[in-house]
Amino acid sequence: MSDDDPKQRLAELEARIAAAKGAGPDKPHQEEHYSQAQHAWRMVIELVSGLGIGFGIGYGIDAVFGTQxxxxxxxxxxxxxxxxxxxxxxxxxxxxxxxxxxAGQDERDKDG
Incomplete structure (x- = not known):
């Protein structure tokens, strides 16, 4: 066997691995669901923090001026x-x- 044969086989294997990795789905459904849960919690935290900050500022002003x-x-x-x-x-x-x-996924579907 020559030295080129293992190198060529290795290059072919790397090409097959790269093709297999590219052929899979972009995101599994569970990761998408987890991502949506993260966004929902982010929105809840934004609402609660706004409410809490407003409450704290109002309580502080009331304590200073005695206008509870x-x-x-x-x-x-x-x-x-x-x-x-x-x-x-x-x-x-x-x-x-x-x-x-x-839109990016539609473009890939049209090209592929």
Whole structure:
């Protein structure tokens, strides 16, 4: 046997491995589900943190000025609105990302 034969066989094997890796699905269904759960928790945390920060600011202002519970209620509502706003922005970002992924997948399907 010559020295080229093992090198050639190794190159062919590497090409077959690369082709097999490229032929599989992009993401398993479980990973996609896990990804969606992560996004859902992110949105819940954004809402709760906005509410908590607003509540804390309002409570602090009420403690300083002695106006319980007016500023606490006002800032809790403002924090809730800010949390909803951030959630909507995150949902739009995820929608754009998902549409871009689907468009890229359609292009690969047309080419392949």
């Amino acid at each position: 519970p007016w500023f606490m209620v006002l800032f809790a509502l403002l924090g809730f609105a800010a949390g909803i706003n951030v959630m909507i922005r995150t949902a739009k970002e995820l929608q754009v990302t998902k549409l871009a992924d689907l």
